[in-house]
Amino acid sequence: MSRKVKSVRVPEELSALDLSGLIAECEKYLRDLESATLLKQQGDKEAAEALLRARQLDLGRKIGMKVWEARKTYGAARLSRLEDEE
Numbered sequence: 001m002s003r004k005v006k007s008v009r010v011p012e013e014l015s016a017l018d019l020s021g022l023i024a025e026c027e028k029y030l031r032d033l034e035s036a037t038l039l040k041q042q043g044d045k046e047a048a049e050a051l052l053r054a055r056q057l058d059l060g061r062k063i064g065m066k067v068w069e070a071r072k073t074y075g076a077a078r079l080s081r082l083e084d085e086e
Helices: 019-041 045-083
Strands: none
Touching: 019 045
């Protein structure tokens, strides 16, 4: 059952997060889940598990990079605001 979200509180540091890129990575992960399911149905359980392990690590790394980039952008903007105030 789908639930609607009325509001989401996002830390100021993540205001520049690339949400479309984040969704694209999740879409790729879902496609890999489907591929792993097909592999498992065809009897290649080891290949399916290897694909999932590799893709989970990759997804975590890519999402972490997007969060880091948003934090970096926030830090640069904050630094420039502080320099403008002086």
